[in-house]
Amino acid sequence: MNTKHTYTFIILAIILLLCFVMNISLGSVSIPFSEVIASVFGNSNNESWQYIILDYRLPKAFTAILVGSGLGISGLLMQTLFRNPLAGPFVLGISSGASLGVALVILGSGLFGGIFASLLITKWSIVIAASLGSFLVLLAVLLVSSKMRDTMAILIIGLMFGSITAAVVSVLSYFSSAEQLQQYIFWGFGSLGNLSWNELFIFFLIYLFGILLAIYSIKALNTFLLGENYAKSLGLNVKTSRFIIIIATSLLAGTITAFAGPIAFIGLAIPHMTRQIFNTSNHKLLLPAVFLFGAIVMLICDSIAQLPSSDYTLPINAITSLIGAPVVIWLLVRQRKMVF
Amino acid sequence: MTEKIKHTILKTKQLSIGYKTKKGTSVIADNINLDLKQGELIGLVGANGIGKSTLLRTLSAIQKPLNGVIEINNNTLENYAALDLAKTMSLVLTEQLMAKNLSVYELVALGRQPYTNWVGNLSEKDISAVKKAIEQTNLTNLKHRKCFELSDGQLQKVMIARALAQDTDLIILDEPTTHLDMYHKAYILKLLQKLAQETNKTILFSSHEIDLAIQLCDTMIVMTKDKVVSNSPCHLIEQGVFETLFPKDLIGFDKNTGSFRVKK
Numbered sequence: 023m024n025t026k027h028t029y030t031f032i033i034l035a036i037i038l039l040l041c042f043v044m045n046i047s048l049g050s051v052s053i054p055f056s057e058v059i060a061s062v063f064g065n066s067n068n069e070s071w072q073y074i075i076l077d078y079r080l081p082k083a084f085t086a087i088l089v090g091s092g093l094g095i096s097g098l099l100m101q102t103l104f105r106n107p108l109a110g111p112f113v114l115g116i117s118s119g120a121s122l123g124v125a126l127v128i129l130g131s132g133l134f135g136g137i138f139a140s141l142l143i144t145k146w147s148i149v150i151a152a153s154l155g156s157f158l159v160l161l162a163v164l165l166v167s168s169k170m171r172d173t174m175a176i177l178i179i180g181l182m183f184g185s186i187t188a189a190v191v192s193v194l195s196y197f198s199s200a201e202q203l204q205q206y207i208f209w210g211f212g213s214l215g216n217l218s219w220n221e222l223f224i225f226f227l228i229y230l231f232g233i234l235l236a237i238y239s240i241k242a243l244n245t246f247l248l249g250e251n252y253a254k255s256l257g258l259n260v261k262t263s264r265f266i267i268i269i270a271t272s273l274l275a276g277t278i279t280a281f282a283g284p285i286a287f288i289g290l291a292i293p294h295m296t297r298q299i300f301n302t303s304n305h306k307l308l309l310p311a312v313f314l315f316g317a318i319v320m321l322i323c324d325s326i327a328q329l330p331s332s333d334y335t336l337p338i339n340a341i342t343s344l345i346g347a348p349v350v351i352w353l354l355v356r357q358r359k360m361v362f
Numbered sequence: 363m364t365e366k367i368k369h370t371i372l373k374t375k376q377l378s379i380g381y382k383t384k385k386g387t388s389v390i391a392d393n394i395n396l397d398l399k400q401g402e403l404i405g406l407v408g409a410n411g412i413g414k415s416t417l418l419r420t421l422s423a424i425q426k427p428l429n430g431v432i433e434i435n436n437n438t439l440e441n442y443a444a445l446d447l448a449k450t451m452s453l454v455l456t457e458q459l460m461a462k463n464l465s466v467y468e469l470v471a472l473g474r475q476p477y478t479n480w481v482g483n484l485s486e487k488d489i490s491a492v493k494k495a496i497e498q499t500n501l502t503n504l505k506h507r508k509c510f511e512l513s514d515g516q517l518q519k520v521m522i523a524r525a526l527a528q529d530t531d532l533i534i535l536d537e538p539t540t541h542l543d544m545y546h547k548a549y550i551l552k553l554l555q556k557l558a559q560e561t562n563k564t565i566l567f568s569s570h571e572i573d574l575a576i577q578l579c580d581t582m583i584v585m586t587k588d589k590v591v592s593n594s595p596c597h598l599i600e601q602g603v604f605e606t607l608f609p610k611d612l613i614g615f616d617k618n619t620g621s622f623r624v625k626k
Contacts, residue, residue, distance in 0.1 A: 105460040241482040245475055247461035251424055256528070257448030257476040303463040306481065 090320025094292030123155025152280030408585030473527030
C-alpha cells in the first residue's frame with residue numbers, strides 16, 4: 023500500500039516539474055527551449071529573452087504553484103473541519119471577505135480623497151485589506167457555527183456573508199469612478215503575473231507559515247474526521263485545533279486572494295480530485311497530494327490562459343473553472359460515488 | 363471465580379444532570395449514585411427522553427453536571443487533563459460517521475491518537491494494540507475494507523474496536539444497538555460481555571434492549587422519572603424496578619421470563 027503511494031507521489035512530482043518547464047516555455051513571445059533553460063541559469067545571450075524568463079515567467083510560475091497548492095490545501099482544511107464536501111474558501115465567504123477588504127480600499131478610497139487615497143492604494147494595503155477581510159469573515163462564520171450544530175446551516179451562513187459583502191461592494195461601486203471600478207474588476211479576474219521577486223518572497227513567507235500550521239494540524243485533521251465529540255474524547259483540544267486550522271486557512275486563502283485575486287474553483291475542486299485519485303481520507307497523504315495536484319492544475323491553467331504565441335491573456339479565474347469543473351464532473355461520474 | 367476485589371472505576375455522588383438555559387436550569391435527573399466496578403458490563407435502560415444520553419454525555423465530560431461529583435479512578439472528572447481522560451475513557455457515540463472513506467484499519471488506528479506523536483505515526487506498540495482490537499472484535503478479514511462498504515452491524519463493531527484500541531479502563535457506548543437487526547443486537551451486546559470479561563474493562567452502554575441487557579449485564583442502571591437505580595439485574599427484578607419503567611397501559615413486565623409482554 024505504501025509503495026503504491028510512493029510511486030504516485032514520484033509520478034506527480036515529475037508531472038509537476040514538466041508542467042513547470044512547460045509553463046515557463048510558453049508565452050506570448052516564443053523562445054526556443056534551449057534558450058529558456060539557458061535563461062533560467064542566466065546564460066542566455068538574448069537579453070530580452072532572459073528578462074522575460076527571469077523577471078516575468080519564473081515568478082509567475084512560482085506564484086501559480088503557491089496559489090494552486092495553497093488554495094487546494096485551504097479547501098481541504100475547510101472540508102475536513104466542517105465535515106462538508108461543499109466547503110471551500112469561496113463557499114464559506116473567505117474570498118468574499120477578501121473582496122470586501124479590497125473593495126473598501128480601491129473603491130472606498132474615493133471617500134477619503136486626496137493624497138490619503140493614493141497612499142492607500144498600494145499593493146501592500148490591498149494585501150492587508152484582503153487578509154483582514156477574509157479573516158474577519160471566517161471568524162464571523164466560526165462564531166455563528168459554534169452555536170450551530172447543523173453543518174448545512176453553517177454553509178448557508180457563509181453564503182449569506184458572501185451576499186452581504188457583495189451588496190456592500192455594489193453600494194461602493196455605485197459611488198466609485200470608472201477608473202476605480204476597472205481597477206477592482208481587473209483585480210477580480212485574478213492574475214498570477216503581477217508579482218516581483220520581492221513581493222513573491224513576502225507572499226511565500228506568509229504562505230509558508232500557513233502551510234506549516236496545516237502540517238502541524240495533520241493529526242488534528244485526521245481526528246476531526248470522526249467528528250468533534252470523538253475528537254474531544256481522543257484528548258484533542260478541539261477549540262485550539264479548530265482555531266489553528268482556521269488561521270492556516272485564512273492566511274493561505276487571504277494572502278492568495280490578496281496577491282493573485284479571487285481565484286475561483288481550485289479550493290473546492292482540488293481536494294475532491296485528490297481524494298478520487300488517492301482514494302483516502304488520511305491527511306498525511308492528502309496534504310502533500312493536494313499540494314502537488316493544486317500546483318500542477320494551476321500551472322496548466324496558467325499555461326492555457328496565456329494563449330501561447332498570441333498577444334492575449336485570458337482571465338485566470340475563467341480558465342480554472344472552465345478546465346476544472348468538467349474534470350471534477352468526469353471524476354465523479356466515473357467513480358459513480360463521491361469519496362469524502 | 364475471581365477472588366480479588368474489583369476496584370471501582372467510576373463513581374458518582376449526588377450527581378444531578380440537566381441543562382442550564384437562560385431561563386434557568388432544567389434538571390433531568392438528580393441524586394444519581396453509581397459505583398461501576400472494573401470488568402463489569404453495565405446496561406443503562408430507560409424510556410425515550412428520560413435522559414440516558416444526557417447521563418452518558420455528563421459521565422463522558424461532553425457536558426457539565428449541574429451538581430454532584432463524578433470520580434474516575436478516584437480522581438474527579440474535572441481534574442482530568444484532556445489527554446489523560448482520553449487514556450482512561452473511550453466513547454462510542456450515536457452520531458453518524460461522516461468520513462467513511464477510511465479503511466477499517468485506519469479508523470481503528472485513530473483510537474491510538476492519545477498515544478501517537480504530533481503527526482500521528484503508529485509505533486510498534488500502537489500497531490499491536492490496533493491488531494489486538496481488530497482480532498477481539500472479529501474484524502480481521504474486513505481490515506482493509508472501506509467503512510462505506512460495511513453494514514451497520516459491521517460499522518458498529520469497527521467503532522467498538524476503535525474504542526478498544528484506545529486502551530482505556532472505561533468504555534461508554536451510547537445506544538450501540540440501534541438500527542441493528544435482532545441477531546446483531548444480541549451479537550453486539552454479547553461481544554461487549556465477552557470484552558468486559560476478557561479485557562477486564564468496565565463497559566457502560568445505554569440500550570432499549572432490556573431483555574438482552576437483563577441476560578447479559580453484571581449491573582443495570584434503570585432510569586425512571588422519579589429516580590435512578592442501579593443493581594444487578596436479579597435484584598432489580600426482585601425489587602420490581604422494571605415495572606416502573608413504562609406506563610402500564612400497554613406493556614407489562616413478566617418477572618418469570620425477564621421480558622416485557624404486550625397486554626392482551
